[in-house]
Amino acid sequence: MLNFTPNSLKMTQDLSTELKIKEAAKRVFMAKGFDGCSTREIAKEAGMNVALVNYYFRSKGQLFQLIFRAALEDFMLSMVDVFSTDLSLESKMRIFIEREYDFLTKHPEMPGFIIGEMSRADGCGAGNMYWMKDKIAETGIFNDIQKAQEAGEIRKMDLLSIALILMSNCHFPFLGKPFVQNALHVSDEHYEQQLVLHKQYVTEMMINYLFINK
Amino acid sequence: MLNFTPNSLKMTQDLSTELKIKEAAKRVFMAKGFDGCSTREIAKEAGMNVALVNYYFRSKGQLFQLIFRAALEDFMLSMVDVFSTDLSLESKMRIFIEREYDFLTKHPEMPGFIIGEMSRADGCGAGNMYWMKDKIAETGIFNDIQKAQEAGEIRKMDLLSIALILMSNCHFPFLGKPFVQNALHVSDEHYEQQLVLHKQYVTEMMINYLFINK
DNA sequence: GTCTATATCGTGATAGAC
DNA sequence: GTCTATCACGATATAGAC
Numbered sequence: 001m002l003n004f005t006p007n008s009l010k011m012t013q014d015l016s017t018e019l020k021i022k023e024a025a026k027r028v029f030m031a032k033g034f035d036g037c038s039t040r041e042i043a044k045e046a047g048m049n050v051a052l053v054n055y056y057f058r059s060k061g062q063l064f065q066l067i068f069r070a071a072l073e074d075f076m077l078s079m080v081d082v083f084s085t086d087l088s089l090e091s092k093m094r095i096f097i098e099r100e101y102d103f104l105t106k107h108p109e110m111p112g113f114i115i116g117e118m119s120r121a122d123g124c125g126a127g128n129m130y131w132m133k134d135k136i137a138e139t140g141i142f143n144d145i146q147k148a149q150e151a152g153e154i155r156k157m158d159l160l161s162i163a164l165i166l167m168s169n170c171h172f173p174f175l176g177k178p179f180v181q182n183a184l185h186v187s188d189e190h191y192e193q194q195l196v197l198h199k200q201y202v203t204e205m206m207i208n209y210l211f212i213n214k
Numbered sequence: 215m216l217n218f219t220p221n222s223l224k225m226t227q228d229l230s231t232e233l234k235i236k237e238a239a240k241r242v243f244m245a246k247g248f249d250g251c252s253t254r255e256i257a258k259e260a261g262m263n264v265a266l267v268n269y270y271f272r273s274k275g276q277l278f279q280l281i282f283r284a285a286l287e288d289f290m291l292s293m294v295d296v297f298s299t300d301l302s303l304e305s306k307m308r309i310f311i312e313r314e315y316d317f318l319t320k321h322p323e324m325p326g327f328i329i330g331e332m333s334r335a336d337g338c339g340a341g342n343m344y345w346m347k348d349k350i351a352e353t354g355i356f357n358d359i360q361k362a363q364e365a366g367e368i369r370k371m372d373l374l375s376i377a378l379i380l381m382s383n384c385h386f387p388f389l390g391k392p393f394v395q396n397a398l399h400v401s402d403e404h405y406e407q408q409l410v411l412h413k414q415y416v417t418e419m420m421i422n423y424l425f426i427n428k
Numbered sequence: 429g430t431c432t433a434t435a436t437c438g439t440g441a442t443a444g445a446c
Numbered sequence: 447g448t449c450t451a452t453c454a455c456g457a458t459a460t461a462g463a464c
Contacts, residue, residue: 017429035249036334038457052430054459076397111390116330118392120250129396136397160400160408161415164387167394168416172382175389176325178332180381182343183290183350186374198375201423205379209419231447253440266448268441275440 018056021046025053026067030113034064034120061122068117069128075110076132078103083139089148090211092141093166094203100170101199105192111171154210162210169202232270235260239267240281244327248278248334275336282331283342289324290346292317297353303362304425306355307380308417314384315413319406325385368424376424383416 024046028037039060043050057063082095104110136142145162148154173180173195181191238260242251253274257264271277296309318324350356359376362368387394387409395405 033247033249035247039459040457049431050458051432051460055429058459060458112330112333115390115393116326118396119326130399132397133399157415158408158411160394160398160405161412163394163398164390164412165383165416165419167390168382168386169379171390172386173378176329176378176381176385179329180374180377182332183346184374184377185344185347191374194372194374197372198378201371201375202379202382205419205423208423209415252438254438263449264440265442265450269447273441 017048017052021048021053021056022063022066024048025063026071029064029067029117030071030109033113033117034060034122064122068114068122071110072114072129072132074107075114076135080136080139080141083136083141083144089144089154090207092144093207093210096166097170097199097203097206101195104170104174105195108174108177111175115175152212154212165206165210169206173198231262231266235262235267235270235277236280238262239277240285243278243281243331244285244323247327248274248331248336278336282328282336285324286328286343286346288321289328290349294350294353294355297350297355297358303358303368304421306358307421307424310380311384311413311417311420315409318385318388319409322388322391325389329389366426368426379420379424383420387412 021042025042028042028045031037032041039050039053042060042063043053046053053060053063057066078099079096082099083092085092087095142159145154145159149156177191180186181188186194235256239256242256242259245251246255253267254264256274256277257267260267267274267277271280292313293310296313297306299306299309301309356373359368359373363370391405394400395402400408
């Protein structure tokens with residue numbers, strides 16, 4: 001009973017190491033992708049050595065899957081949690097856009113990471129993501145939209161198109177930043193300033209288009 | 215003078231090998247990215263061996279730069295050549311969107327490749343792309359937009375936002391396909407069918423928003 | 429749990445025969 | 447121009463001392 005303190009100390013130390021590696025891996029994987037980095041690099045970023053990475057996570061691939069799934073969950077939850085409220089559909093959409101821009105401003109590498117790594121032959125692609133649609137369905141947003149369509153409130157377009165319109169105008173400004181910035185010679189400062197206005201523009205544009213009675 | 219035929223034969227054979235490698239490299243690089251493939255894989259895809267790849271292109275990096283720059287040029291030209299016509303600004307935009315969807319339907323991996331690889335530390339990023347803005351400026355589209363804004367024809371928003379609105383709604387549906395498809399359980403057939411309608415939707419949405427007198 | 433040392437493999441690139 | 451053989455290196459992963 002008296003050796004309780006050293007045990008506890010050991011445990012928190014272990015957890016700290018594991019966590020340090022996980023967070024280093026998150027940074028490195030997100031910045032360079034699975035193929036663009038090595039286990040050594042992750043270890044170094046965490047201030048550890050290679051053996052420790054494999055001790056805690058068995059392999060680079062398993063560590064990656066852990067990071068990827070966590071990122072995917074963050075990404076999805078940030079998108080859909082506003083749909084669970086009981087606001088009007090228009091309010092939900094406005095707040096959704098607001099939240100997306102907030103989240104993506106804080107994590108601009110996220111959509112590129114998710115989309116870029118999803119197609120890789122790692123098994124993170126198809127099958128592992130079946131929970132997503134259910135997670136969205138649980139919020140009731142699909143019903144909200146269908147009801148609003150039947151009531152003639154919003155345009156009767158396929159759910160896919162509604163999702164694409166919302167996601168295109170929220171995610172592309174972050175996804176395509178390196179390209180657009182180079183193509184138009186835009187500074188970081190100007191780009192980020194403009195994003196604040198851009199959010200307002202696209203909100204108005206999308207709401208005006210999707211909702212029929214203006 | 216009589217050995218002209220064998221020389222000519224030799225040259226076309228050389229060019230054919232070089233071209234086979236270049237086209238194989240294009241396929242492989244576009245599908246897996248620079249970090250995601252090996253020189254050996256490209257050689258195999260071309261039906262050649264590693265030595266030949268380095269004989270013709272000196273290194274994996276140089277071969278990649280060649281492919282990347284060509285892709286970037288294709289990508290840009292497909293986007294801007296309609297701006298050189300003397301149509302009305304609205305027509306230019308409508309045709310621009312039409313062309314983008316056509317081009318991206320034929321080359322859906324293109325935007326992901328460009329955007330994904332541009333951030334890599336390969337030197338393909340910043341400095342090498344200064345020609346792009348000039349290329350766009352040459353078409354006169356920047357002047358068109360400014361004139362239309364001064365005439366009160368279209369909204370007075372920053373050029374960056376106009377570009378972002380157009381590109382978001384054209385490119386994201388292709389860029390984000392793997393993600394959206396998985397998130398909403400959409401089949402390839404349905405996705406591609408819906409894209410045809412989606413093009414109409416976003417055209418109407420963008421034109422209605424950007425142009426003031428409807 | 430943490431380290432050093434090492435096994436095994438695949439990579440980019442080249443040398444040298446033909 | 448084309449091939450085989452090879453070098454030097456860095457990768458993942460593990461064994462074994464502490």
